[in-house]
Amino acid sequence: MNVVLYGKKDCCLCDDAKAILHELQQEHNFIWKEIDIYSDDVLLERYQIMIPVIEIEGEEVQAGIIQKDVISKRLTQGS
Incomplete structure (x- = not known):
């Protein structure tokens, strides 16, 4: 399953989202990449x-x- 995080540098909400994705990788099998919207x-x-x-x-x-639970639910639906 492929996940994309759209964000930018120096964004605390983006940092929080990255932390959530790292946590969820312990529970779900997916690959994610980050794309800087300024690119x-x-x-x-x-x-x-x-x-x-x-x-x-x-x-x-x-x-x-x-929200971790929203992303986790969607990852569960996709597997």
Whole structure:
């Protein structure tokens, strides 16, 4: 299962989202990558006030304050 975290440097909510993803990797089998929205004008336009955004298998699952239980539930549905 593929997970993408859209965020930026020096973002405390993004750091919290990364910590949640690291924790969830202990419980679920998935690979995740982080994409800096400032690396792409389209992403910056789309997500600039929404970050962090977690996308699972192409579906935006949650944005802003990331909740571990919401992400965990979606990861369980996908396996």
